[in-house]
Amino acid sequence: MTAAVFFGCTFIAFGPAISLFLFTIAREPLRVIFLIAGAFFWLVSLLLASLVWFISVQISNKESASQQKGLLIFGVVLSVLLQETFRFAYYKLLKKANEGLLALSQEETMPISIRQLSYVSGLGFGFMSGAFSVVNILADSVGPGTVGIHGDSQHYFLSSAFMTMAIILLHMFWGVIFFDGCEKQRWFVVAAVVVSHLVVSCLTFQNPQYVSSLVPTYIIMFSMGIWAFYTAGGSLRNLKLCLTCKDKDFLLANHRPR
Numbered sequence: 212m213t214a215a216v217f218f219g220c221t222f223i224a225f226g227p228a229i230s231l232f233l234f235t236i237a238r239e240p241l242r243v244i245f246l247i248a249g250a251f252f253w254l255v256s257l258l259l260a261s262l263v264w265f266i267s268v269q270i271s272n273k274e275s276a277s278q279q280k281g282l283l284i285f286g287v288v289l290s291v292l293l294q295e296t297f298r299f300a301y302y303k304l305l306k307k308a309n310e311g312l313l314a315l316s317q318e319e320t321m322p323i324s325i326r327q328l329s330y331v332s333g334l335g336f337g338f339m340s341g342a343f344s345v346v347n348i349l350a351d352s353v354g355p356g357t358v359g360i361h362g363d364s365q366h367y368f369l370s371s372a373f374m375t376m377a378i379i380l381l382h383m384f385w386g387v388i389f390f391d392g393c394e395k396q397r398w399f400v401v402a403a404v405v406v407s408h409l410v411v412s413c414l415t416f417q418n419p420q421y422v423s424s425l426v427p428t429y430i431i432m433f434s435m436g437i438w439a440f441y442t443a444g445g446s447l448r449n450l451k452l453c454l455t456c457k458d459k460d461f462l463l464a465n466h467r468p469r
Contacts, residue, residue, distance in 0.1 A: 213354040220352060220372035224345050228338060228379045235330075241323055242331045249301060249335025249386075256297040257343065260290035287412050294336070295405045298386065301332055302393050325394055326387070326443055333386020337379035345375040370421040377425075377432045381411060384432070384439040391442045407431055 236242045264286035272278050305328050323331075348371045385404045392400030411431055417423035440450075 213352060216352045216368055217349055220345070220368050221349055223369070223372040224341060224349075224375040225338075225379070227376060228334060228341065228383075231334060231383075232338075236334070242327070245305070245323070245328060245331045246335040246338070249332035250339040252297045252301045252332075253294060253336045253339040256293040257290065257339075260286065260293045263289060284413075284416070287415075288409065291405070291408050291412050294340075295389070295401075295408060298332075298336065298389055299393065299401075302329075302390055305332065325390055329387045329390030330383065330443070332390075333383040334379075336386060337382030340382055341375045341379040344378060345371055366421060367419070370418075370425060373425060374415070374428065377428050378411070381408075381428075381432050381435055384435040387439040388435065388442055407435065 232246070236246055264282065267282050267285065268279070271282055305325075309323065309325070309328070348368060352368050385408060389401055389404045392398065392404070411428050414424040414427055
């Protein structure tokens with residue numbers, strides 16, 4: 212049973228993201244490089260947030276429960292702000308890198324568009340965030356022990372997997388929306404991404420009341436997904452054409468000679 216829980220939760224958490232990686236990124240070396248770089252930027256932001264939080268805990272009163280809870284909230288908010296700061300720094304770096312690639316390229320168009328970069332970098336942020344969110348939980352799921360034996364919720368692993376999947380997809384959507392906001396200098400869009408990220412992170416404080424955290428998170432995820440879809444140039448018409456395999460431009464763009 213522990214093996215079933217482990218593999219089931221792993222596929223729930225990372226299945227959609229791995230599918231997106233295999234079908235849209237894996238065949239393009241440049242996209243893979245940018246995805247790894249995005250994951251590295253997220254990792255650096257976590258390192259800085261962890262360092263500040265660790266120092267704060269050491270100098271605080273460890274016997275005060277209220278103070279420790281306040282430091283936990285402070286750590287979450289700081290981590291979110293640092294993640295979004297590094298997302299902005301990565302956007303600036305990618306702009307410079309794209310200009311350099313255009314100068315070296317013999318073509319008149321950029322090797323990879325800003326919209327593609329936003330998607331790839333967002334997925335990179337999501338992969339690393341998801342890995343750090345759920346890897347220890349997955350390690351515990353293989354046993355020994357029984358979840359809920361002392362009256363706690365038995366849905367801990369399943370809820371964690373669904374939350375991780377939502378966070379990974381949200382990072383992808385946030386990346387698309389955030390880069391578009393920076394590109395068009397619509398700072399209210401950037402602010403909306405930061406605020407929604409803060410809200411989703413703070414919703415985890417509702418656990419172990421998992422319904423109170425998962426339901427609002429998925430509402431935000433679907434809202435951000437629709438926003439990112441239209442930001443990337445999507446419409447109901449081309450969505451219908453894509454689903455019915457009638458979008459000739461899409462099929463030609465993805466055709467590769469063998």
